[in-house]
Amino acid sequence: MKDILSLTYKDLLKILSEKGEKGYRASQIFSWIYGKGVSNFNAMTDLSKELRKYLEENFFLSPLNIIEKRIAQDGTTKYLLKLRDGSCIESVIIPHPNRITYCISTQVGCPIGCAFCATGMAGFQRNLNAGEIVNQVLTLKADSKTPPNRIVYMGMGEPFLNYDEVIKSLEILSHPAGANISTRSITLSTVGMVPKIYEFAKVTGSYRLAISLHSAQQRKREKIIPIAAKYRLNELKKAILSFQKEKGKRITIEYVLLREFNTSEEDAISLKIFLKGIKAFVNLIPYNPVKGSPFERPDLEEIRRFHQTLIKLGINAIIRKEKGNDIEAACGQLRRIRMI
Numbered sequence: 001m002k003d004i005l006s007l008t009y010k011d012l013l014k015i016l017s018e019k020g021e022k023g024y025r026a027s028q029i030f031s032w033i034y035g036k037g038v039s040n041f042n043a044m045t046d047l048s049k050e051l052r053k054y055l056e057e058n059f060f061l062s063p064l065n066i067i068e069k070r071i072a073q074d075g076t077t078k079y080l081l082k083l084r085d086g087s088c089i090e091s092v093i094i095p096h097p098n099r100i101t102y103c104i105s106t107q108v109g110c111p112i113g114c115a116f117c118a119t120g121m122a123g124f125q126r127n128l129n130a131g132e133i134v135n136q137v138l139t140l141k142a143d144s145k146t147p148p149n150r151i152v153y154m155g156m157g158e159p160f161l162n163y164d165e166v167i168k169s170l171e172i173l174s175h176p177a178g179a180n181i182s183t184r185s186i187t188l189s190t191v192g193m194v195p196k197i198y199e200f201a202k203v204t205g206s207y208r209l210a211i212s213l214h215s216a217q218q219r220k221r222e223k224i225i226p227i228a229a230k231y232r233l234n235e236l237k238k239a240i241l242s243f244q245k246e247k248g249k250r251i252t253i254e255y256v257l258l259r260e261f262n263t264s265e266e267d268a269i270s271l272k273i274f275l276k277g278i279k280a281f282v283n284l285i286p287y288n289p290v291k292g293s294p295f296e297r298p299d300l301e302e303i304r305r306f307h308q309t310l311i312k313l314g315i316n317a318i319i320r321k322e323k324g325n326d327i328e329a330a331c332g333q334l335r336r337i338r339m340i
Contacts (some may be wrong), residue, residue, distance in 0.1 A: 004033070004059040005138070006131035008168060009175045021051060027177045029055075034178035037142055039063055063139040064132075079140060083108075083132055087125055089156055091136045099149035104136040106166055107157025112191055114212075115224045116256060118290040119156045128157070130168035137173060151181060153188045154210070160193035160200070167203060174205060183207050189254065194231040197239040201246040209243055210252035210283075211236070215262045216274035224258070233274060240278055250279045255317075257286050257303055259296040268309040275315060282310065282317035 041055040065082040092103040108125035183205030215221040221228040310317040
């Protein structure tokens with residue numbers, strides 16, 4: 001049996017057409033799944049019994065199994081979700097005064113191995129398929145009763161190492177007959193997979209791009225992000241400029257602040273040089289401690305000093321307000337603590 005959530009609208013339309021069904025049936029099915037949130041084909045009462053039987057016999061449709069749900073003091077909710085093969089992933093709902101953000105995963109674990117990140121320390125198991133990515137959104141929506149205004153692909157995994165399935169999931173989530181999430185409300189984060197940035201720039205839609213930079217000095221960046229040795233900063237900058245030329249959108253630069261490592265005036269000047277010509281917004285993220293990591297969180301003075309240095313250099317930067325760090329749901333803290 002196949003996961004119906006892995007089907008794009010075009011995929012479903014083709015399957016139904018080959019069965020002799022009218023094209024509008026695809027819209028009805030998408031509406032039941034993504035609009036009404038049903039997880040049972042028999043509940044799709046405007047479909048014929050024959051079509052419902054066909055769907056029941058050939059596809060599965062069910063929410064992911066919620067193994068654990070933890071709610072932080074600030075309302076951030078972290079979910080440990082079990083997939084059909086027993087693998088586990090984590091997803092997060094992040095509440096803001098004027099919006100709800102879902103942070104979703106694209107891989108079981110992560111192969112990148114960033115030195116400060118819990119996900120990489122947990123190892124890599126496999127890529128998620130498009131249905132498993134989409135199902136995180138449906139599962140969180142059904143449980144919380146709060147639909148997302150924004151989706152960020154910033155959970156477990158490197159999205160551009162699972163490119164085809166991620167792009168497929170974007171198409172499903174943004175389709176007007178289904179979840180109808182605006183493409184401009186969806187952000188993909190990457191450590192800098194240069195070839196895929198060029199490819200992503202050609203994808204239809206106003207999707208946003210975030211770069212996990214963390215240092216604008218090549219030597220330092222290689223110490224914390226091994227793949228930075230393959231995709232060097234000068235190549236990454238060219239890719240960002242190309243994306244920006246194609247999309248005309250500001251880029252988000254994610255910069256985790258590591259005590260006495262990437263917070264000096266020299267680091268700030270290097271960032272200024274790297275960002276020359278790039279329309280960017282810098283998100284400064286004070287490091288969230290991870291067991292087994294050699295890095296520490298800077299104190300408040302170090303954080304403020306670096307931030308003020310960037311401001312004086314004319315860089316648009318803010319210190320990100322922390323969400324969910326008391327339940328290990330903050331940046332760099334996601335990992336499958338409970339192995340099922």
